[in-house]
Amino acid sequence: MEGTRGMGLKYVDSQCSLSELDDFDLSRLLDKPRPYLERQRSFDETSLSELSIGLKSLNRGSTDNFETIYSPRGRYGLDTPTSSARNSFEPHPMVGEAWEALRRTIVFFRDQPVGTIAALDNSEEALNYDQVFVRDFVPSALAFLMNGEPDIVKNFLLKTLCLQGWEKRIDRFKLGEGVMPASFKVLHDATRKTDTLVADFGESAIGRVAPVDSGFWWIILLRAYTKSTGDLSLSETPDCQRGMRLILTLCLSEGFDTFPTLLCADGCCMIDRRMGIYGYPIEIQALFFMALRCALSMLKPDNEGKECIEKIVERLQALSFHMRNYFWLDFQQLNKIYRYKTEEYSHTAVNKFNVIPDSIPDWVFDFMPTDGGYFIGNVSPARMDFRWFALGNCIAILSSLATPEQSMAIMDLIESRWEELVGEMPLKVCYPAIENHEWLIVTGCDPKNTRWSYHNGGSWPVLLWLLTAACIKTGRPQIARRAIDLAENRLLKDSWPEYYDGTTGRFIGKQARKFQTWSIAGYLVAKMMLEDPSHLGMISLEEDKQMKPVIKRSASWTC
Numbered sequence: 001m002e003g004t005r006g007m008g009l010k011y012v013d014s015q016c017s018l019s020e021l022d023d024f025d026l027s028r029l030l031d032k033p034r035p036y037l038e039r040q041r042s043f044d045e046t047s048l049s050e051l052s053i054g055l056k057s058l059n060r061g062s063t064d065n066f067e068t069i070y071s072p073r074g075r076y077g078l079d080t081p082t083s084s085a086r087n088s089f090e091p092h093p094m095v096g097e098a099w100e101a102l103r104r105t106i107v108f109f110r111d112q113p114v115g116t117i118a119a120l121d122n123s124e125e126a127l128n129y130d131q132v133f134v135r136d137f138v139p140s141a142l143a144f145l146m147n148g149e150p151d152i153v154k155n156f157l158l159k160t161l162c163l164q165g166w167e168k169r170i171d172r173f174k175l176g177e178g179v180m181p182a183s184f185k186v187l188h189d190a191t192r193k194t195d196t197l198v199a200d201f202g203e204s205a206i207g208r209v210a211p212v213d214s215g216f217w218w219i220i221l222l223r224a225y226t227k228s229t230g231d232l233s234l235s236e237t238p239d240c241q242r243g244m245r246l247i248l249t250l251c252l253s254e255g256f257d258t259f260p261t262l263l264c265a266d267g268c269c270m271i272d273r274r275m276g277i278y279g280y281p282i283e284i285q286a287l288f289f290m291a292l293r294c295a296l297s298m299l300k301p302d303n304e305g306k307e308c309i310e311k312i313v314e315r316l317q318a319l320s321f322h323m324r325n326y327f328w329l330d331f332q333q334l335n336k337i338y339r340y341k342t343e344e345y346s347h348t349a350v351n352k353f354n355v356i357p358d359s360i361p362d363w364v365f366d367f368m369p370t371d372g373g374y375f376i377g378n379v380s381p382a383r384m385d386f387r388w389f390a391l392g393n394c395i396a397i398l399s400s401l402a403t404p405e406q407s408m409a410i411m412d413l414i415e416s417r418w419e420e421l422v423g424e425m426p427l428k429v430c431y432p433a434i435e436n437h438e439w440l441i442v443t444g445c446d447p448k449n450t451r452w453s454y455h456n457g458g459s460w461p462v463l464l465w466l467l468t469a470a471c472i473k474t475g476r477p478q479i480a481r482r483a484i485d486l487a488e489n490r491l492l493k494d495s496w497p498e499y500y501d502g503t504t505g506r507f508i509g510k511q512a513r514k515f516q517t518w519s520i521a522g523y524l525v526a527k528m529m530l531e532d533p534s535h536l537g538m539i540s541l542e543e544d545k546q547m548k549p550v551i552k553r554s555a556s557w558t559c
Contacts, residue, residue, distance in 0.1 A: 094492040095527060098520050101496065102140065105517045106152065107132050109186045110195050113152040114159050116140040116521070118183075119498065119513040129513055131183040131200070134160060134214040135270060139465050139521035141221055145228040146528045146535050153225050154234060160184070160218060161243045163199045170203040170210075178246030180214035207274065209267035212284055215247035216291035223294040224538040235298045244295045245308050251288060252311045260318035261285050270391055271429070271455045276442040279380040282392030285323060286375070290399035292316055293541050316544075323375065323401055326353070329386065330373030330409060334364065337384070354382050361386060363432055367420070372413035373406065377430070388413075388421070388431045394466035397473060400543040411474050414467075423504030425459045425490065426483040427467050433457030448511055452502050459505030461487055461497070462522035465529070472533050473540050484526055496520050 105116040115132030141153045163184060168175035181199040188195055202210035222244075226235050234240060251262055261280040267273055269283045277283075292312050299305045299312075329337075338360060340351040364386045374393050378385035393410050396402040402410060414421055421428045434442055435451040443449045449456040464487055471480035491497075498516035499509040529535045 092488055092527070094488060095524070097492055098496075098524050101515060101520050102143065102517065102524065105140075105515075105520075107186055108195075109155075109159065109197065112155050114155045114186070115152070115184075116517045118517055120515040120517070121513040124513060128183060128185075128200070128204070131185045132156070133183040134180060134211070135217050136183075136518045138217050138221055139462060139518050139525050142224060142465070142535075142539065143521045143524045143528070145224060145538060146525065146532075150225060150229050150231075153221070157218070157222055157225065157234065157240075159197065161239055163197065164243055164246065166199060168201045170201070170208065175201060175210060176250045178215060178243075178248070178250045179210055180218050180247065182211040182214055205267075206272070207267045209265055209272070211272075212262065212264050212268040213270070213287050215250070216284075216287040219244055219247060219291040219294050219298075220287070220539070223298060226298065227538040236300065240298075241300060241305060244299060245304065248292070248295060248308060248312065252308070252315055260315055260322050262288055271389075273446055273449060273455060274442070274444050275430075275449060275455050276385065276434070277378060279378045279383070279385075282327060282375050282377050282389050283395070285319070285327070286392045286395035286399060286401055289316070289319055289323070289401045290395055290541065292319070293399060293544070320401060323396075324403065324406070326379050327375045328373060328406060329368070329376050331368050331370050333373075334360075334368050353379060353384070355384050356382065359384070367417065367431075369413060369416040371409070372416050373409040374413050375402070375406075375410075388428075390421070390427050390429055390460075390463050391466060394463070394470045397470040398466075398540045400541050404543065407470075407474050411471070411476050411479065415476075415479065419504065422483060422486070423459065423502075423506075424486060425461065425500045425505030426487055427459060427461075427463040428505070429455055429458055429460045429463065429499075431457060453510060454499060457503075458509060459500040459502075460519075461491055461499075462516075462518040465522040465525035468526035468529050469536055469539055472529060472536050477530060477533075480526065480530055484523075484530065487523060487526075491519065491523060 101120070102116065105120050106113050107115050107117055115137050117130050118133050118136050119129040121129065137156060141156065144150065144152050160180060163181045164178065168179055179201055181201050182205055184197050184199040186195055187198055202208055205211075222235055222240065226232060257263065259280065262284055263279065264277075264281055264284050266275060266278045269277075269281065269287070271277055271281075271283070292315060296309065296312050296316075299309055301309055336350075337355065338357055340355060340357050342351060342354055342356055344351050344354070359382075367388075374388050375396050376384060377387040377389050377392070393402075397407045397410060417431075420431055433451040433453075433456045439445075439449075439451060439456070443456065446456075448454050451457060464483060467483055468480040471477055471483075494508055495514040496516055496519045497508045497514055498512040498519060500512070501507045501509050
């Protein structure tokens with residue numbers, strides 16, 4: 001397997017400081033760029049108290065020394081020194097196992113690491129699990145960045161950027177120029193000693209749906225690389241600047257839309273099969289919002305970038321207003337929807353989307369606590385999808401699409417509904433599952449998406465890193481610790497499954513792959529962030545004061 005090759009890439013020194021990269025308060029989490037030689041931990045008791053995140057002070061040792069070689073033994077690898085008695089984060093035995101498993105998934109292109117395959121389960125047919133997926137690689141990339149190994153991330157960003165420039169045709173139809181691939185594969189020709197990249201833009205995917213989220217994840221990861229390394233030179237290259245503009249041009253173009261949200265097909269994101277998310281799914285809207293803000297901090301205000309920046313600012317204002325008004329649900333708002341009048345006309349309408357109150361499913365009334373709230377799955381004419389989706393709500397917190405009050409309300413909901421959303425294995429991808437006749441119609445009788453399985457209410461360990469990041473940002477690290485403890489009870493013995501089945505996630509998924517890479521990487525990222533919360537800075541954005549909304553409704557409903 002390619003992941004077993006030796007590695008001999010040299011580190012590249014940081015180019016400049018990130019002090020002026022953006023004005024977000026969270027930049028304090030990364031007090032300075034992390035040099036790769038004799039790097040010192042940038043998170044101490046002083047920064048911890050400033051963050052007020054409720055963690056105990058961490059006593060750090062003296063400056064750590066790091067090898068300059070791209071080595072299997074990194075900062076959090078097998079040679080991590082044993083923590084002192086004062087350190088509350090004792091290394092767990094499965095951390096070393098996780099690193100070994102992650103490194104076995106590394107893919108090489110012309111002797112350079114360019115990503116990690118989706119899964120290394122040799123007991124199953126490969127299908128496309130032997131490819132490097134853009135969305136799947138994100139937690140792997142974060143793990144390598146946190147471990148002081150940025151080269152694989154840089155190589156990945158550059159290779160996928162090259163693939164974006166390919167002409168993309170599916171059944172004689174040409175895709176937009178800015179579309180990023182869902183995945184790519186490296187073909188090795190041992191005879192000719194050549195490597196070739198083969199990309200999938202949706203033409204080979206189940207359902208033949210092009211990924212909308214790949215471009216957003218690419219922009220988010222580019223910022224994470226920049227924040228982690230302090231190297232502005234990559235994001236400032238003409239190719240990266242153009243790549244960001246092409247991605248956003250697809251989303252910011254004017255058309256028939258009356259909403260600032262993005263109209264998307266089923267299967268365009270992590271939930272990549274028919275699951276009734278067509279329309280304006282929360283996952284895409286949250287990722288769109290975060291990608292816009294990340295791009296805003298990296299785009300140059302030159303002749304080509306100025307127009308794009310102006311469109312981003314305008315869309316962010318409209319998108320934040322729309323999402324905070326129409327996608328947010330708490331007890332007070334649920335009661336208002338329950339009392340909606342229909343067939344309202346003109347600008348004075350309260351029920352703007354003509355939602356019929358009888359369409360509210362019964363489970364919502366029992367699920368909604370008095371204190372707490374969340375962004376619902378979808379809003380469109382005459383339709384509100386009241387399901388809770390984990391990724392969209394966590395990204396809403398990390399991107400500050402959710403206001404501070406809404407972020408706390410989301411965490412209140414998770415605590416109040418722990419058994420339903422977390423159970424025995426973090427974390428439900430969505431809640432609740434659809435079943436019976438609704439399952440037949442919505443999924444098209446999909447045998448993989450039966451109730452409480454896969455994307456239909458299954459439990460996905462990869463979501464652990466997103467939950468942990470949201471917990472740290474909202475000052476609830478104890479929630480993350482509790483979730484990580486649950487995962488550590490089973491993940492290693494179960495061989496790192498892709499997902500779990502059942503109402504509480506008790507059973508390994510019926511068709512789940514073992515040694516799923518993002519299950520492994522998600523655990524590592526969660527552990528490293530909880531140990532050193534300064535890592536949060538590469539994946540989180542503070543609230544933009546200029547977009548601070550006026551409070552009109554309940555404490556957990558702001559717009």
